[in-house]
Amino acid sequence: MVVISLELLTKAVISGMVLGGVYSLLAIGLTLITGVMRVMNFAHGDLMMIAMYVTFWLFALFNINPFFSMTLVIPFLFLIGMFIQKFLISPVRTPENQVLITFGLAILLENLALFLWSPDYRSIITPYTTITIHFSHLDVGLIRFLTLIVALVTSFSLHVFVTRTEMGKCIWALAQDPEAAMLVGIDIHKLRLITFGLANALVALAGIFLAQIYYIFPSLGLRFTIIAFIVVILGGFGSVGGALLGSFIIGLTEALGGVFVGIGYKDVMVFIIFILILLFKPSGLFGKIRV
């Protein structure tokens, strides 16, 4: 029997929370896409990977601090998102074809990155990387801590945006019934462009933080795409609160699973959760969009 110390457990919980934070940024964007546009964007994680590489190269080549390059990377991904929606997704009629095209994009991006930048792991080391904050018994890395805060603040802002602002409500209307939304005068094409762009901006944000606490390599995209989807399915399509809660559940499951069951099995545990949801509550914890 492996003895698990309190220290190890605490580290795992913190790790899980931080992971949860990163996942939440990915998942909120994805839940908006799947809820609003009923598109499963399989290139989600790979777009984050691209954001991470852009952040890395801006840092490695021009010494631009990731927190500054945010101002470049986020709009860049926003525009890419709109581009993808306009030229790849909306011309294609059926949902299956939309899925295939995003899958093709994912394969393209991953292997392009592989070809251009090799499979070597990269990392970003800035002066802040090693700073830790002390909370009574706990030591948390500064950037990890910031990641969590940013994730929570962003989730909250997005929730407010979707429920209180005009545009947010339009997005919600579009998610419920596209035809009805059109009939009340909502410009659904423009809205779809903005939503996809917005989701990608969130992806960029996630990437910028992740790039500083994790490694950067081409094949991470697929893995994060899969986890983001599981979070979205767990939380319910279109539910921002669900995506938030779900990401912490999954993040903690991974971290704790890694400690209790073993590193190799943590993905299995997440997948088991996925199958359980499908079996018992496919609409997710807070799913409002019918399955």
Place this chain on the structure above:
Amino acid sequence: MSLLEVNSVTKKFGGLVAINDVSLNIDEGEIVGLIGPNGAGKTTMFNLITGFYRPDSGSIKFMGEDITGRKPSEICKKGIARTFQLIKPFLNMTVFDNILCGALCRTNSVDVAKKEALKIIEWMGIDKKRNALTRSLTLAERKLVEVGRALATKPKLLLLDEVAAGLNPVETEETIKLIRKLRDTGITLCLVEHVMKAVMTVSDRIIVLDHGSKIAEGTPKEVSQNTNVIEAYLGRSYA
């Protein structure tokens, strides 16, 4: 024993009660008309009977056997067939293949099913369009394909959902003839209809639903003079 017994069935969708404690019977050989204003719950009732929805409470018995909550494919095999309000023929298949799929319900052999399909196509009078793609047909012709496909499953009870909708007077007349012809083959029929001429002339008995409840039942003449029915359709001032 009635052919179909619906006992105190209720169906809710969230807060909306679509069917509220409704009971009805259909006896063998009858033609029953199910009418009511829009939103009364007629198609919901069909969906409940054919297994597309599951009742929240109550039971449905067919030929004495409980079929509540069974799968639609099972219920079809038991002998209830239906058409859809917004018809769903297999558009990218020929008329023949559509009916063939229906006939395959009763046999494993494609050859036997082909013979059956041919018989039905001839009986329905759509033989000329046998190899046409259903997509190329008019609405009236597509409706015939849908009915023929349901007929190929050799049902004892056939539920027709607004089969006369969207048809011109000549086509409506033809539909009435078809319904009578169907009954003559021994099939029991239940029609949901808005086209009053069709349903009143052809039905033996009418059941009226409004806002999920049964408000009247009787012969077409009785029902058309019932104050509750008039009120439901036209408002209190006309009752």
Place this chain on the structure above:
Amino acid sequence: MKIIKEYITGGLKPKSINLYLFAAFITILSLIPVWTSDPTILNVFIYTFLFAFYAASWSILGKYAGQISIGHSVYFGLGAYTTVLLYVHYNVSPWLGMFVGGLLAAMVAMLLGLPCFRLRGLFYIFATLAFAEVVRIIFLHPLRDLSGGAEGIPFTIGYTSPYYFQFVEKWPYYYIALTMMILLIAGLQKMEKSRLGYYLKAICEDEDAAEAIGINVLKYKLIAAGISGFLTAIAGTFYVQFLCYIGVNDVFGIMRSIEPVIISWVGGSGVFGPILGSFIITPITEFLVLTLGMTTAYGLHMILYGAILIIIVLFMPEGVIKPLSQKFYIPLLKKLSEEYRRV
């Protein structure tokens, strides 16, 4: 002689023309190893036949049943590993192992479909992707001792043994692959005209209408999944027996999942869609590997796959078989058969 006379008078029936053309096609293919023993050329053909078989197997679920799977590598790898492990540990002939692997894959395919087919189609697509990744990771780390991990298990015996499905020369593999492809073509044509074929078509058209005429949609989707999984496992077995090497990332990798999809999508529906697709895509891949070498070509050909998938879905989602057959095949039929001209 009768055929020539009929040709001259233009009175051949369309059905027999199809048969004769197909027979000619098979004959030409069968004669290729007689004309050349160049291993490169034979390699290209072998892979073309194999991936045509694989793509056609995939299409039973992906096109005929309308459930796209982007995780078929699971069945490919399961077939391959079952066969190799049974051989390495218990000396079981791969011909038998192949069958066992097929059954295992079929069961897994049906188990995965069970929760997923009841929900919207997109759930299943995602589930296949996630499942394929999970299986790959399981074989890579926890089951490392069993699977050989990324390095894999070399299991060549160095000499020709039909019993152990290993041949030193290429031509036996060539004929086995060709036979597999032909048998599957015949099998699919039979299936299209069978009850299963009609039912799958109905399910693709309208699931509710299908249920209403007695078609248990879940049951038939599961059957399609099982058959597809079984056949894919067989393709996986052939692949490793041909390569004489098995590695986790090779058989369970994402390229094994994308290959049948892209081949089927480029080719189009029907029996000959995937076949045609393979004859287009596979030689391109092999050409890249030859000119650029394995490692560079690998990354590049995947980039190409991604790009081709995007382009095909944007501009020709129905694949090339319809336009090609309109342009070449139908005029050919018209020329050879007066009866067809009248139609």
